[in-house]
Amino acid sequence: MTMYVVGHKIPDSDSICGAIALAYLKNQIDEPAIASRLGELSPETAFILDKFGFEAPEFKESYAGENVYIVDHSELTQAPDDIAQATIVGIVDHHKLGDLTTSTPLECWIRPVGCSNTIIKMMYDFHNVEIPKDIAGIMMCAILSDTVIFKSPTCTTADIKCVEALAEIAGIEDYKALGMEMFKVKSAVEGTPVRDLVMRDFKDFNMNGNKVGIGQLEVIDLAVFDDIKAELAADIAAMKNEGERHTMMLLLTDIMKEGSEVLVISEDDTLIERAYGKAPTDGKVWLDGVLSRKKQVVPPLQDAFA
């Protein structure tokens, strides 16, 4: 039975490139697979696919009765709505272990590295399957994206070695330049509706029973937000009410200065100070050195809620 390989809701480059790369691998080892996606491509991902000549994976929301291989998470809230009616045959991920469960044995390739595509490279090596040039290219870009060109504290030696190996296969000499080009595409926010920006890389978390939404925008210069910061703040306030969330945060991450300005609105104003040791002023706080939502933002907040 054909499996669908699908990343999380509001897919990032890791979810999309990982689905394509893993579906290709599975087909090579006689396990028929189709890459799919749960949402629209971000401008960054569209740039990557275009650069290496790929179409977007099939948009598919319902998976009842299907076999599904999950990429880049293990959380119910980030999975297809009807995942309980599907059979999860595998998970490849690099986040904390979430609340997905299964009723049958499966494979899980979960490692504490910077990107799911680094693990997918290990899967290619395990199965001794050659990575085509174009697939190496999109895998490499996904790793450069997730690790913020190796600057993120989530980046490991395995990620760096993997990018180097993939760059060689893809025939790309200056992969850091390609990474910067990618982040320039990501930094283009002008003309994009404010809600689209907040939702571009957005995840809901369950923290001790409370719904917490955290979005992140990584840019090469925070000045791009100067004219729209008030609108962004108003929009996360609206999303807090619409989604009955306890807390809404938007990380405006400056990858050159290596830190994040956090816009926040919460039922409990003391949470942020408890989590990060710094209180917001007018719903804003600068967190120096904070680049990673997964490693630097979520765990302290989860502890503050606990």
Add this chain to the structure above:
Amino acid sequence: MTMYVVGHKIPDSDSICGAIALAYLKNQIDEPAIASRLGELSPETAFILDKFGFEAPEFKESYAGENVYIVDHSELTQAPDDIAQATIVGIVDHHKLGDLTTSTPLECWIRPVGCSNTIIKMMYDFHNVEIPKDIAGIMMCAILSDTVIFKSPTCTTADIKCVEALAEIAGIEDYKALGMEMFKVKSAVEGTPVRDLVMRDFKDFNMNGNKVGIGQLEVIDLAVFDDIKAELAADIAAMKNEGERHTMMLLLTDIMKEGSEVLVISEDDTLIERAYGKAPTDGKVWLDGVLSRKKQVVPPLQDAFA
């Protein structure tokens, strides 16, 4: 920080041998590790450790504040009671994905194969670490135990190849004979208190909110139970009440005839027929071809509860 490597409650040979083998591997790659256990050794496991010259791993029930690598399950009910106060750094397992979650990234080596030790062999290969002769011996025995010397439907080509490779390293020519010797040890039930027999390989499951206890005794001839079957039935009835369980089952598995006589007592007598297509008579039913709790007993029961 040193990690503890620990299998499930009421440890089987896979849990104990896997903890020893994985702790050794981790120490070889400069990740200090200590094998531990949550319960007494079964006679089978004692036989294996004795055969290859190992002491039992440290008995340790509390893990608050420790780093823990989980072997052979991913279920809260099978983990240390204070696992929420520990940091799970990894899971190696071959069962369905359970309800353990973490607040930090970890490694999960989960594969749909017959035994956790087959996956631990893959970990040795991945890290390019040589397996010592004695460790190869206990890993091999764990796989022969979990796969019922390859007869279980959970057994895969990977398990068979792994046993062959480990037998070569351990210098054991007739591994099937060693497997039979092991199952003869397992079949010696005379003189053992009935409760000890029921608990020897026992797991509680959460099935749609109901607590279901399932024990299993694998022997080479069911005749060993002739004189104590009534006592076993009385004891699972007692355990149902003591543990406020919805259902209690004890699988008496005949590994030569390849099937199981199931002793059962339940709040809902129609469950067993719905799950297995055959109704019990006087709390007993023979299920032909059923050797595996994990693959043939749990999933249909879970579906019947759903």
